[in-house]
Amino acid sequence: MTSVALDPAALLDVALDEAKTGLDEGGIPIGAALFAADGTLLGRGHNRRVQDGDPSMHAETAAFRAAGRQRDYRSTIMVTTLSPCWYCSGLVRQFGIGAVVIGEARTFSGGHDWLAEHGVGITLLDDERCVALMTDFIAARPELWYEDIGEVTS
């Protein structure tokens, strides 16, 4: 275990790399990663709605999936570039993921307060890079963004 590995900002960099990869692929730029308590990376991923035509692969879900079958999530840390939506918040609660590190909640605010009420440790970084990434994306592709969060605009 290294202290660097568990620095929230360092963990966020992995999720941010995933978000940028998603953007480069033409997708929605949200990334996430699941870490063990000792800083071991268990899984990482990004939103795959566009790339795979798969609406179920939000970033947190993709990271959770990449980590494969685990027996105990209590000491794991989910790191995500954006506040988790209800779907991904439900994932965190159901599987007992112990902590969530969030890049930003300015462009979208999901269920992180609800998770905190249910005992999940929440770290909100308000990272300017994450804010800029989503602000630019929402301005460029609003219809894709609203589709991804199930918001009906017309």
Next chain:
Amino acid sequence: MTSVALDPAALLDVALDEAKTGLDEGGIPIGAALFAADGTLLGRGHNRRVQDGDPSMHAETAAFRAAGRQRDYRSTIMVTTLSPCWYCSGLVRQFGIGAVVIGEARTFSGGHDWLAEHGVGITLLDDERCVALMTDFIAARPELWYEDIGEVTS
């Protein structure tokens, strides 16, 4: 639109078929299906933890995924053999799925009351076939069941 197609018990039969397929494959016997308001089947699926080594594919998520990208879920109906866990309840809430038909909530009770509080139409059928399927499965493979809901038993 036919009245038969929108009879909750008839919709449940599709989800129950999925659950039985999952059991036959050696998996966890939970099935689901997503229907349009006119009874059109949009997607169906079953839990794939064992089959794909994929902890993110709960039955409801698998059905949602099989339906592909949709722009408006408000008039859709999610049918599932078992009360949706927090993960799948979060899916329903985030994407604004209008109604959930549930086979049973005796062997497991997830977030369906929470969904009802948030305006989702809930129909709980208390179907004996669904109860028997899960009762037998939990007795036979408790460790697999608890893994699937993130419950730590030791």
